[in-house]
Amino acid sequence: MGSPPLQGSFKPNTDGFYDVGLRTGNAGGLIRDCHGSWVVGFQRKNVTASSSTVVECRALRDVLQLARERNLQGICVETDSMTSVQLISKKEMGSHEFSNIFSDCRVLLDRLKAKVHHVYREANRSADAIAKANFSNICNSLVVIQSIDSELY
Numbered sequence: 001m002g003s004p005p006l007q008g009s010f011k012p013n014t015d016g017f018y019d020v021g022l023r024t025g026n027a028g029g030l031i032r033d034c035h036g037s038w039v040v041g042f043q044r045k046n047v048t049a050s051s052s053t054v055v056e057c058r059a060l061r062d063v064l065q066l067a068r069e070r071n072l073q074g075i076c077v078e079t080d081s082m083t084s085v086q087l088i089s090k091k092e093m094g095s096h097e098f099s100n101i102f103s104d105c106r107v108l109l110d111r112l113k114a115k116v117h118h119v120y121r122e123a124n125r126s127a128d129a130i131a132k133a134n135f136s137n138i139c140n141s142l143v144v145i146q147s148i149d150s151e152l153y
Contacts, residue, residue: 005034009074012063013119015127016047016055016081025049027059028131030145031067034074040066041145043135056081057101059131060088060116062142064108075114080124088116 005011014029030041042062049055060079067075079085088105109116121128135143 005032005076006074007034009034009076010039010067010072012067012075012077013124013127014056014059014063014077014079014081015124015131016052016059017128017131018049018052018055023048023050025052025055026131027055027062028133029059029063029127030130030148031063031070031072038148039072040070041130041148042066043130043133043143043145044140045135045143046139048140053081053083053087054098054101056084057087057098057105059127060084061101061104061108064105064112064114066144067112067114068108073112075112077114077116078119078124079116080119080121080128082118085116085118 010031010033012029012031016025016027018025024046026045027047028043031039033039044058044062047055047058063077088102135145
């Protein structure tokens with residue numbers, strides 16, 4: 001998990017993986033409270049995408065939407081996608097293929113007063129396990145996970 005979030009705050013972790021041959025991937029993640037306890041998780045399976053970055057971006061947007069729906073404050077999202085962190089910091093995306101996803105992320109980050117940080121893969125194992133798990137076979141549909149086997153997180 002890395003370092004715990006500050007008292008009263010929340011730490012979402014996101015991840016995604018991509019199958020180049022199928023041009024699809026899974027996005028997933030979780031939110032922990034300041035004690036490291038499970039709050040909620042999610043998975044989006046069979047996301048049609050042109051790259052792993054698109055899948056990672058979907059995971060970021062999904063976790064921010066979950067945080068907003070739950071009125072969570074003090075959000076510091078962690079992802080192992082350095083590309084996503086770098087792209088989210090750009091003010092102008094032009095006609096980039098997923099500029100709409102990043103626009104959504106920026107609006108949500110602003111509303112939540114949240115930040116996004118890069119972490120190494122080792123600190124993001126729980127989000128990776130959720131992205132790869134088989135919670136649903138429904139294509140491109142968000143599955144919200146209320147509780148989970150503690151071995152995954």
